[in-house]
Amino acid sequence: DAGVIQSPRHEVTEMGQEVTLRCKPISGHDYLFWYRQTMMRGLELLIYFNNNVPIDDSGMPEDRFSAKMPNASFSTLKIQPSEPRDSAVYFCASSWSMGGARTEAFFGQGTRLTVV
């Protein structure tokens, strides 16, 4: 398996523009997570899905952020409009349930977002 695939790897955009980050989880995994990494706040969970359904979005910073998972093999994280403080590395991760226990999360390589 190719692992969790994120695109783009790097994104530079101007303030006010819409940004869409994409993620393809590992095939067969039923959990998908979006994390954000910044120097100030470290790694923090934004939202996660189970079987394509959002379970906990309490980490989404504000209404400018939205996430979707239209099917088991694709998810998007959208920021509209983007602001300089959204600059961070965004990670997607996936895991699966095995006998009721969840395995460890496997992370993608991340998308480095810079908003200027």
Next chain:
Amino acid sequence: AQKVTQAQTEISVVEKEDVTLDCVYETRDTTYYLFWYKQPPSGELVFLIRRNSFDEQNEISGRYSWNFQKSTSSFNFTITASQVVDSAVYFCALRINNQGGKLIFGQGTELSVKP
């Protein structure tokens, strides 16, 4: 509240030295999982180990070993005979069983191994 503390922000060692990365966690839950991840300079997060709260047996994998002690709420990570390729940021994380898949990360320890 749940929390993970990695008190060592940066550690610098010379190749072949042993080094221990500390991790202290806080939770009132009895069922939880602990993890270590490695983030090399290339930026990805690489899974190293998972431990559940009912298994205090220490684990060794090559040059890596982990010491889990519930009495002190610690899950420390030791690299024996460190190598330059071990240079990375290492994260300890906590997952509470009844809180879905949310990982609570420590702030990370940046390990620099010099030749």
